[in-house]
Structure formats: C-alpha cells, structure tokens
Amino acid sequence: MKLTAKQLYSKLVDEYKIIGEQGSISFSLKDLAISIKTKDTVGNLLQEWLKAWFRMSNIDFEENTNSQTFPDFQLDKDNPKKGLLEIKSFDFDSGPGFDLANFDSYCNSLLESAFRIDSDYLILAYQMEDGIISIKNVWLKKIWELSCPSGTYPVKVQEKKGVIYNLRPSTWYSERAKFKPFSSKEEFLTALNETRYQYPQTHHSNAHWLKSVIKNYQEHTGILLEVK
Structure with a gap:
C-alpha cells in the first residue's frame, strides 16, 4: 500500500492511536532476562x-541500508525524489x-538534490519511567518547520570551538520558545544562505550557493522559488 507521509501519519496517529500507548524494552541472554x-x-x-x-500495515517502503545517510525510509519506490x-x-x-x-552535508546536497528540502520528518516524543515508555506526542514536519533562528546565527546550529557541525531543532511545540520555527522553505533557505555567509569556513565559497539551489530545485520540481 503506497502512502504519502501525511497519510502514514494519519494512519499511525488517528487510526492506530499510538499517542498515549506504552511499551517496554527487555533483553535476555541464556536464562537471564532484564x-x-x-x-x-x-x-x-x-x-x-x-x-x-x-x-x-502493508505500507510500501524501502529502508536505507546505511543508517548514517539520508533518508531513513523511502515511501515512494517509483520516484526517488518523493516520499523521503x-x-x-x-x-x-x-x-x-x-x-x-549535518550542516555542510545538507548544504552541499541541496546543490544537486534540492528536492530534499521537501522531505518529511516523523518525530516521536516519549517519556520513560521505571522502564515504561509512553508515547507523549507525534508530529509530521518539514525541516523549516523544525528549524529556527538563534542568537548566534540566522539558523540554529550546533557549534563547537568555532566549527559548525549540525542543524539543530527548535522547540516547535512550545509557546514559550524564544525562537520560533521558520514559516516557509524560502525563509529557511534565506537563513541558511545568511549563515553560510556569516560562517568563516563557507563565507568565501557562498557567492552562488543560493542561486544554484534555486536553479536545481526548479530543474527537479518545475517550481521557481522566490527567495529574497
């Protein structure tokens, strides 16, 4: 059964009703289980x-055999640009x-696979008490709905000793969060571009990055993004 990410989310949350359910983890070796x-x-x-x-649930999918590379699952076996x-x-x-x-890998990947920006993120929040895991909430988001600005860079990142490593999420579900998620992929791309310009290691190579991403996105999707 071929499903979009939205249909999968609805099946998991609305039909299967995963939120609020509980589970546990056990391990056994020979005659001892813990x-x-x-x-x-x-x-x-x-x-x-x-x-x-x-x-x-008989849902069509392919799993990425390399757990360190993007994406985790492909929901559309016929179109590698969709269902990520x-x-x-x-x-x-x-x-x-x-x-x-990863900050560098993601920015570089958009130069050739700009459609990646439309990928979906299925996020599960859990609580664990005395070995019992409870599913607190589940979200389906785009990367720009998870990312946000920060006090240091136009986009929130993990930085150590002046080196940017990863893109980090906002607390998108909190009304009290200081920095709110971006409202569109265009706003997110602008923040990425400005961060690359501000970051010393990508400053000098950033001149045509945004234009190249916009061009690649149009080549893959037929849509011209209007990014300021």
Whole structure:
C-alpha cells in the first residue's frame, strides 16, 4: 500500500492511536532476562518498531541500508525524489536534542538534490519511567518547520570551538520558545544562505550557493522559488 507521509501519519496517529500507548524494552541472554530502564537505545528501537509497523500495515517502503545517510525510509519506490522520510525521537522531559542534518552535508546536497528540502520528518516524543515508555506526542514536519533562528546565527546550529557541525531543532511545540520555527522553505533557505555567509569556513565559497539551489530545485520540481 503506497502512502504519502501525511497519510502514514494519519494512519499511525488517528487510526492506530499510538499517542498515549506504552511499551517496554527487555533483553535476555541464556536464562537471564532484564528490563532496560536507560534511554540510550530508545530512539533506535522506536525506529525498528516503526519499520515492523510499516510491514504489519502493508505500507510500501524501502529502508536505507546505511543508517548514517539520508533518508531513513523511502515511501515512494517509483520516484526517488518523493516520499523521503526521516525518523526522529526524543525524551519529552528533556526536549528535542536530535540533529536535523549535518550542516555542510545538507548544504552541499541541496546543490544537486534540492528536492530534499521537501522531505518529511516523523518525530516521536516519549517519556520513560521505571522502564515504561509512553508515547507523549507525534508530529509530521518539514525541516523549516523544525528549524529556527538563534542568537548566534540566522539558523540554529550546533557549534563547537568555532566549527559548525549540525542543524539543530527548535522547540516547535512550545509557546514559550524564544525562537520560533521558520514559516516557509524560502525563509529557511534565506537563513541558511545568511549563515553560510556569516560562517568563516563557507563565507568565501557562498557567492552562488543560493542561486544554484534555486536553479536545481526548479530543474527537479518545475517550481521557481522566490527567495529574497
């Protein structure tokens, strides 16, 4: 069954009613079984559970064999430019601490695969208490709906000793968040471009980056983005 990301989200949340459900993690070796109460493996196991749920629900998908590369799943087997789905999860009590993407890799990928900006992110927030995992909420978002400005750069990043490593998420679900998510892909691209201009390591090579991304996006989608 071929589904879009929105249809998959509706099936998971509205039909299957995953929000509020509980689970646990156990491990057994020989004659000893233990309940896992640490959060280290929850994210990976939730993704494995989702993969099993896809199969149980007869949802068409292909899994990326390299867990370190984008995307996690391809929902459209016929069109590699569509149905790109990333899975993210986080401890709701701690807030979103995951990476949206590697900064350099993402910016470079948009030069040849600008359609990637339209990928979907399926995000699961959980709480864990005494080994019991509860699904607190689930969202389906675009990258610009997760990303936001920051006090240092026009887009929020993870920076260590002057080196930018990753794009980091906003607290998009909080009304009290100081920085709100971007309202459009155009606004997000503008912030990326301005960050690349401000960042010393990409400043001198940034002259045509945005124009190249806009051109590539039009070549792939037929849509001309109007980015200021």
